[in-house]
Amino acid sequence: MGNFVNKEPPPPMVLVPPIFDFPPLAARTRMLVPAYDLLFVKLALQCLFEDYFEDARNFSARIMLKPREDPHIDLVTTVSGPLDGSKEGNAVFRWQRDLEDPNSFVEVSVSTSEPFIRFKSCVYLPELGLGIFGILPLLIQRRTHSENSGFIGVRYGSENLSIGTSLAPFSLSAGFPSCAWLVGRAGRLCAGVLYKPPCEGIKDEVDFRHLKNWSWAVGYRVGSGTPLRPSFNVSLELAANSELTASFYQHVVVQRRVQNPFEASQVVGITNYIDFGFELKTRFKEHKSTASVDRSTFQVAASWQANKNILLKGKIGPSLSSMALAFKSWWRPSFTFSITAISDHARGGASFGFGIRIEDLREASYERADPNYVMLTPSKEHLAEGVLKKFGSQPMFQSKVDSGDFDNLPTELKPFERII
Structure with missing residues (x-):
């Protein structure tokens, strides 16, 4: 009886919500993207600057479905267009070999904006670090660019090095790489070079001696790929011998106190994810094709996931500013x-865009974390024993995260693979 009266209450816990949108659709085909773009966070910035930002007076609807009988396949369909105009649609059917590994897959996509059928595929061998990928478009009436003729490529990736190339065998520039890259990192420093001719399909323009076909970048990275750890990325790129780009991306993990009557009494806080990005482009050499383009442009964006239900994003540019609530x-x-909500700085006034998504790819689950997980300010709650006995579950601990023990966590909270 005395043991029952003196029984210690469960230790205080902190909620860790699921990632709002995981995986980002752009990240599912990252094996088709040069590692140059991944290492210098171009893909992460693209998601930050574009996801959930609808165009003015535009509506979009997206449906993402996965059958329970076979989770290796899924279907994503999108319809978008002006509120008072015609709409365009596309659909992507995907088969993924391993649920935990998105790098080996087959995709078939169709679209009404430019009638075609496009096959995308990649086979990745993690034990060798080798990947073979390709894109084959069909039913295209005019193949004016090499990408419309399809391409095949091969890549090698390790924790500190990536090299790869792609060829367009059916284009006018057959025999020349349509893209090639070499990137590497040593500690927190990284550097890379990318060869990508801007004028595809013209043999004279794919010469390796043309500096406009090359891009160079250096960067500094802190942190890992898991959403549960902060990360910091800054890079400087010289593109096409004419454009200098400075970019910055930071992922922050914070905790705030929460009073939720639907949660157990020992839940004292909730984890939030905050992302911030900045990109500045300055053109110091003018070409005929870019004579009417501004010499400099920038964009700044930030997002805040308050819980598993609410995401707030903002973006500022030289001509437009946008706020998105999801x-x-x-x-x-x-x-x-x-x-x-979009504000036009040049013309004045505001306009709105709307979007809706239906998703059946995963189930939401709040994870429980020991308050020491992120909290930096000590409190009496930090003295609690780190064991949660309710429903037989056990919380996450900072020691496990530091040691890389993510086995019992959902896929979206685990670190991304370490290969570049």
């Missing part, structure tokens, strides 16, 4: 409604 309901299937 609300996700985690039913099955889940629904996400977003609204974007």
Whole structure:
């Protein structure tokens, strides 16, 4: 009886919400993207600057479905266009060999904007670090660019080095690489070079001696690829011998106190994810094709995931500024409604865009973490024993995260693979 009266209450816990949108659709085909773009966070900045930002007076709807009988396949369909005009649609059917590894897959996509059928595929051998990838478009009437003729490529990736190339065997520039890269990192420093001719399909323009076909970049990285750890990335790129780009991307993990009557009494806080990005482009050499383009442009964006239901994003540019609010309901299937407010600095006035997403790819689950997981300010709650006995579950601990023990966590909270 005395043991029952003196029983210690469960230790205080902190909620860790699921990632709002995982995986980002752009990241599912990252094996088709040069490692040059991945190492210098171009893909991460693209998601930050574009996801959930709808165009002015535009509506988009996206449906993402995965059958329970076979989780290796899924279907993503999108319809978008002006609120008072015609709409365009596309659909992507995907088969993925391993649920935990998105690098080996087959995709078939169709679109009404430019009628075609496009096959995308990649086979990755993690034990060798080798990947073979390709894109084959069909039913295209005019193949004016090499990308419309399809390409095949090969890549090698390790934790500190990546090299790869792609060829367009059916284009006018057959025999010349349509893209090639070499990137590496040593500690927190990284550097890379990218060869990509801007004028595809013209043999005279694919000469390796033309500096405009080359891009160079250096960067500094801190942190890992898991959403549960902060990260810091800054890079400087010289592109096409005419454009200098400075970019910055930071992922921050913070905790705030929460009072939720639907949670257990020992839940004292919630984890938030904050992302911030900046990109500045300055053109110091003018070409005929860019004579009417501004010499300098920039964009700044930030996002805040307050919990598993609410995401707030903002973006500022020289001519437009946007704010986006997305609300996700985690039913099955889940629904996400977003609204974007756009301010035109040149013309004045505001306009709005709307979007809706239906998703049946995963289920939401709050993870429990020991308050020492992120909290930096000591409190009496930090003296609690780190064991949660309710429902027989056990919380995450900072020691496990530091040691790389993510085995019991959802895929979206684990670190991305270490290969470049």
